[in-house]
Amino acid sequence: MKNILKWFEKRQVISLITLSFLLNLIIEMLSRKSMILGLKHMVFDTHVFLYNTLLILGTLSISFLFKRRYFVALIVSTVWLGLGIGNRVVISYRTTPLGAIDFKILKSAISIMPVYLSLIEIILIIAVVVLAIALIVYAWFKIPKKQPKYVVSIVSISSTILTFTLITILFLSRNYISTSFKNLADSYKNFGFAYCFSCTMFDRGIDRPKDYSKDTIDEILTEIEDSDENGGPVKEPDKLPEEQNKSPNIVFLQLESFFDVNHMKGISYSEDPIPVFRHLKNKYSSGFLTVPSVGAGTANTEFEVITGMSLEFFGAGEYPYTTILKQSTCETINYNLKELGYKTHAIHNHTGTFYDRNIVYSQLGFDTFTSLEYMSNVEYNLMGWAKDNVLTYEIMKALKSTEERDHVYAISVQGHGKYPNEIIDTEQTITAEGVSEDMKNSFEYFINQINDMDKVIGALISTLESFDEPIVLVMFGDHLPAFDIKDEDLENNDIFQTEYIIWDNIGLETEDKDLNSFQLTSTVLNKVGITNGVLTKFHKSNVANENYMSELEMLEHDMLYGEKVIYNGVNPYEPTQLKMGINDITINAVSVIERSAYIIGGDFTKWSNVCINGKKQTTKFIDKNILIAEKVDIKPGDIITISQIADDKTTLSVSEGYVIE
Secondary structure: OHHHHHHHHHOHHHHHHHHHHHHHHHHHHHHOOOHHHHHHHHHHOHHHHHHHHHHHHHHHHHHHHOOOHHHHHHHHHHHHHHHHHHHHHHOOOOOOOOOHHHHOOHHHHHHOHHHHOOHHHHHHHHHHHHHHHHHHHHHHHHOOOOOOOHHHHHHHHHHHHHHHHHHHHHHHHOOOOOOOOOOHHHHHHHHOHHHHHHHHHHOOOOOOOOOOOHHHHHHHHHHHHHOOOOOOOOOOOOOOHHHHOOOOEEEEEEEOOOOOHHHEOOOEEOOOOOHHHHHHHHHOEEEEEEOOOOOOOHHHHHHHHHHOOOHHHOOOOOOHHHOHHHOOOOOOHHHHHHOOOOEEEEEEOOOOOHHHHHHHHHHOOOOEEEOHHHOOOOOEOOOOOEOOOHHHHHHHHHHHOOOOOEEEEEEOOOOOOOOOOOOOOOOOOOOEEOOOHHHHHHHHHHHHHHHHHHHHHHHHHHHHHOOOOOEEEEEEEOOOOOOOOOHHHEOOOOOOEEEEEEEEOOOOOOOOOOEEHHHHHHHHHHHOOOOOOHHHHHHHHHOOOOOHHHHHHHHHHHHHOOOOHHHOOOOOOOOOOOEEOOOOOEEEEEEEEOOEEEEEEEOOOOOEEEEEOOEEOOEEEEEOOEEEEOOOOOOOOOEEEEEEEOOOOOEEEEOOOEEOO
């Protein structure tokens, strides 16, 4: 150890450069899932490879400022290597590479880890982490300290930073690297992991556009108010109650990883996996829908549809649910419809804490949110995801819960990966020919899952046809599944395209056109004569404008990060008092028999937990009307409540208290 350290001591700069080079090479090999591709990147994209090496060198050079310089270098190296390994694991299960934002949703990711990793793999990961910590602790005691030469160190670090900054400016000017990551996976391959991951750490929100000013926003607002797509005036819809009653209920059904697999070239099926969807898109308004992600990123498609905002202007790989929407509300279809007397409901057959929806939905204007924790009679597929057949009941429950018109936004989960590499469902019936052998089992599992989802679409429409209120149902896929699908594998030549259908029972005119997901709600609202909301009007009147995207960026910045000129300086949208579940969870009676408390009430689920004076008790779920709290001591004056607790231990709601007499 001493001889090794002595060698490094004589060649500190060369040693760090060599270490940076090796770390970058290993990280790129991991990122590309191939030693050969990593080496090809080094040889054929030498300028980008050396740029990323310089970035890593910059972080390692900080070690010169510490007495324990070798220990600090070891820690920094471990972090980079850990990120590289983490990225390799992530891209094995989804298309989108690792970004800094993933650490903000780590709690949600941990909750679904058993779906992606076997018990042995989880144990192995824990063992590797423990071993790494042990080695770091060992190094702390064994690696000697040395007084740093601060002047030399500061000069070296400053030189590295200055060089990196100048090269960054040069590379950006020559498009060797970019700050715009439309396709995150391609950007990581083109610009290197170290650079792209660093961008996701610091690139947040929407930068102030160069021409942003009150006058510019006023000009855009004038355009919006003065004209629609035909040059005529934009009519504000009548907000009288009787007018509202003529408006339809509006239901969005966002389908997890759903797309028409018949668009895949060279693949045939024993039967059409999605006959209902294909029939509907030939009969009703439909088209391709360009979404912001592939293989993952459900919440970002959701964000674009609900808000009418494009994610193109946000930071690389950013999820607004975990950033700006924790702090601010914004204009959404919910707030626009609430102005007309609508009630707004979100439904998702997965945990309510995923992407912090239990917090964010208040900022988006939802009145209620029915997550998996508030659903009964849920069935699961063999990978552990809730089946989507529960959504029909929950959608109808929401529609029938109010006398007013309703907006329902339902998000499915059944089609979610991971897709197994071996046959686990011996009852699946649809097979595929023309798909590679290493992908065949997982792909056939997937097409049988979307076949189930297609049946749910049919059942939902059949149910809505017998509902005696006007309905518009919008169905679309949130993104393509996490397979290695390339543009050239698809007839439409775009992995960022899914499809949408607008079904209705009010005789809407059929119009087929391709849309971006941030244009979908505006299109639907305008079809039914609802045009309130700045972005609703903007998308209708300005879509053909050559400055359409730059003006949209200006509006988004103003609404979320700017001076809110569009709203006269004040955000008009207040967070809602989000209610979890449609019905109240109630306690009607409590009986104690031999230290077991029998709780009689309503709308219990298996996530219902009995609490005595706020303390959680061991609870057995019997059915929606009965819970049993075991081994309890209850006395007069005690207060019994029911808490809905997610699998990650988050308390989603607490019922009203029942006082023991």
